[in-house]
Structures are given as structure tokens and as C-alpha cells.
Amino acid sequence: MSGRLEPIEPRNAVEMYLEKREPEVAESTYYSQKTRLTKFANWCDREGIENLNNLTGRLLHQYVIHLQRYFTEGDADPSPMTVQTRLSTVRVFLRFCEDIDAVPEGMSDKVSLPDIDPEDRRRNAYLHSDDADHILKQLRKRYYGSREHALFRLAWRTAARIGTLRGLDVGDLDGDENRLTVQHRPETDTPLKNKQRGERVIALTDDTVDVLTEYIEYHRQPVTDEYGREPLFTTENGRPAKTTLRGTLYRAQLPCFHSNDCPHGQGIVECDYNTDKQRHNCPSTVKPHSIRRGGVTKFLSDGIPETAVGDRADMTQDVLSEHYDARSPTEKAEVRRQHFGDE
Incomplete structure (x- = not known):
């Protein structure tokens, strides 16, 4: 990472990440990540985020709220474990974005995972x-x-x-x-x-x-x-x-x-x-x-x-x-x- 951010549209960054991951993971894993990150790119479009350089911790917090309320687009109450899985994928994607100077260093650490009931966490x-x-x-x-x-x-x-x-x-x-x-x-x-x-x-x-x-x-x-x-x-x-x-x-x-x-x-x-x-x-x-x-x-x-x-x-x-x-x-x-x- 050079320390200087280079402008990039969210969807282009997702495509770069998936292109890197495709030969590294199984086909099913690739398509699961593609689905999750496409939803993230769609959210960026709706929020008017045209350049990932402008992503902030506050915007990521809004994305977490979005997932908790509307992730399944019809099911308004996705489980915390499901949200955590989706956010984990976004967090790894943002680590990649840090490496290519698309977001500020440390942005991936700002992805806040939801609190999960201890019993649910133990079981799941x-x-x-x-x-x-x-x-x-x-x-x-x-x-x-x-x-x-x-x-x-x-x-x-x-x-x-x-x-x-x-x-x-x-x-x-x-x-x-x-x-x-x-x-x-x-x-x-x-x-x-x-x-x-x-x-x-x-x-x-x-x-x-x-x-x-x-x-x-x-x-x-x-x-x-x-x-x-x-x-x-x-x-x-x-x-x-x-x-x-x-x-x-x-x-x-x-x-x-x-x-x-x-x-x-x-x-x-x-x-x-x-x-x-x-x-x-x-x-x-x-x-x-x-x-x-x-x-x-x-x-x-x-x-x-x-x-x-x-x-x-x-x-x-x-x-x-x-x-x-x-x-x-x-x-x-x-x-x-x-x-x-x-x-």
C-alpha cells in the first residue's frame, strides 16, 4: 500500500477482488462471495458512493444497519449469524481494497460485527x-x-x-x-x-x-x-x-x-x-x-x-x-x- 488513494468505483473493486479470488477458491465459495459483494456494490450505488476512497466508518455503520433490516430484501429480520457471515466477507474484501489503495488503511477494522447471544454463538x-x-x-x-x-x-x-x-x-x-x-x-x-x-x-x-x-x-x-x-x-x-x-x-x-x-x-x-x-x-x-x-x-x-x-x-x-x-x-x-x- 502506497498511502495515496486511487479513485475506483465500488463495482470495479468488487470485480477486481473476485477476479483474484476465483482461481483460489471453490466455485461455490466464489459464487457466495460474488452474491454478497454484489449486494454491497448495489448498496453503494443507492447511497451515491461512486468512489470507494470516500468510504468512512460512519457509512459502514449505516451498511450494517441496512443488513440487519433489509438484507434479504423481503425478510426484515435476518439472523445475527447471517449478518455476521455477510459482514465477514465485506471485511475481507476491504482488506483487499486497502492493499490496492482503494480505501484508507484500517477501513476493514471499522466493520462492526453484530452482537450475538452467547448461546447462539456457542451453538453456531x-x-x-x-x-x-x-x-x-x-x-x-x-x-x-x-x-x-x-x-x-x-x-x-x-x-x-x-x-x-x-x-x-x-x-x-x-x-x-x-x-x-x-x-x-x-x-x-x-x-x-x-x-x-x-x-x-x-x-x-x-x-x-x-x-x-x-x-x-x-x-x-x-x-x-x-x-x-x-x-x-x-x-x-x-x-x-x-x-x-x-x-x-x-x-x-x-x-x-x-x-x-x-x-x-x-x-x-x-x-x-x-x-x-x-x-x-x-x-x-x-x-x-x-x-x-x-x-x-x-x-x-x-x-x-x-x-x-x-x-x-x-x-x-x-x-x-x-x-x-x-x-x-x-x-x-x-x-x-x-x-x-x-x-
Whole structure:
């Protein structure tokens, strides 16, 4: 970003963003983002915003109110979770606009997400793929191969339980074949929830293997656990507890950690959330379970069959459909369109 804004119409900026995203995401994700951002461009037209340089925090606040009242153009009461999903897409779009000098730096941080009832958040929260992509991009840039980077990437790309990640050993990774073997080993304190039925081999991408290899070679504490095994993820005392790994995943999500920035008006040093006991309260973080739920939702949105997703994440199709599939009816329809055409 040069610091000098260059005039651009909202619709042109949306087209530039979608042109960038199309080869990066699944077709269903692309069309969902296109729908959301087209509505944003339509709103800009109605409000007379011909140049994104003129976008302000006050105008974005008006857009939030617009979504809460009229988003579905006929349904005057969209759920807070739906509004939050739409605003998350706009926020990522505005990050792109900052990079191309279309809006002032920090404009994306002015997108205010709606308050959600704690019970609704617990039941419905999941990590959105755009937010996961942003976190991974920042971790790759600033903390490549760190425990935060390796653990977050593996959690997101495998949708594995925290107990599964804790039970992995260095030897479970086959870097030559890009595979990770998950085993039930209760006799040495690393059982799987579904016991032998949860054992599986998970295929990994080159990028994931590269991150794990970097972590093992340069950042992993070279220790064994009390049974003489070599844990993949370690502390100086051996295999970490689940609570330690949960803390690592929360830390990886903190904007003040991965981006040296705070969108919540806190100072970096004195931030109340940047402590071991408070990280989970940061509005920018979700529970490790919600990372798993988001990973499952991303796989399904990419058109991967439910059976394959269930096998990878070790869950039945009934559990997957009832508790982990966070896609909206429209997003599900877009996936089906890939197989059946018009719907």
C-alpha cells in the first residue's frame, strides 16, 4: 500500500477482488462471495458512493444497519449469524481494497460485527474460511513454521480434534508421501475418541508438509514424553496437555499476535485479551472446536463428498450434518449446482 488513494468505483473493486479470488477458491465459495459483494456494490450505488476512497466508518455503520433490516430484501429480520457471515466477507474484501489503495488503511477494522447471544454463538460459531486464510497468510509471513503456525494449519486443514493433534508423534508424519497416520494408543496416554475406528491416514498438501517440516527442524522442542515417544507438538516438558494446545490455537488467532494490530481498540502491550487466561475472550478468536467445524464446512463448500469429509474428520454423516455443516441453504444449493446444473 502506497498511502495515496486511487479513485475506483465500488463495482470495479468488487470485480477486481473476485477476479483474484476465483482461481483460489471453490466455485461455490466464489459464487457466495460474488452474491454478497454484489449486494454491497448495489448498496453503494443507492447511497451515491461512486468512489470507494470516500468510504468512512460512519457509512459502514449505516451498511450494517441496512443488513440487519433489509438484507434479504423481503425478510426484515435476518439472523445475527447471517449478518455476521455477510459482514465477514465485506471485511475481507476491504482488506483487499486497502492493499490496492482503494480505501484508507484500517477501513476493514471499522466493520462492526453484530452482537450475538452467547448461546447462539456457542451453538453456531465456526471459523470462516476467509478469516482462516487471513490468519494463515499472516502466520506464514511473520511466524513461518512456529508451533502456532504448524498447529493452526494442521487443525484447519484436517479438522481434527484437539486430542488427535495432541497424540501425534514425529514419526506419524511421512513427508515423502505427504501422509499423516493417526493411531489409537491408550496405553501411552494418547487415546482416540472413537478408539480403533478413529485410526486413519490423512493426506496432506505440499504446503502443509513444508510447514510441519520447518516446525520439526527449527522450532520443535527436541524432547520425548514419559513413554519415550517423540510427540509432534511439544513443550520443554514433553507432550503438552490439551489445554496448552488450546491456548496455542487461541494465540494463533489473536490479531495482536499474527498481525501486530488490534481491531478492537486495545493497545498491543496493554491488551486485556493477550494473556493466557483471557485469549479465549478476544472477539477475534473462536474455540478450537469451532476451527474444526469451520474446516468441515470449508470442505463441504468446496464440493467434497460428505463421506470423504467424515472419514477425514472421524465423524459419522449424521453427526456431520446435524452439528458441523454450517452452510446456509443457498450455499448448499450452489454446491449441488455443480452436480445438477440449474437449481
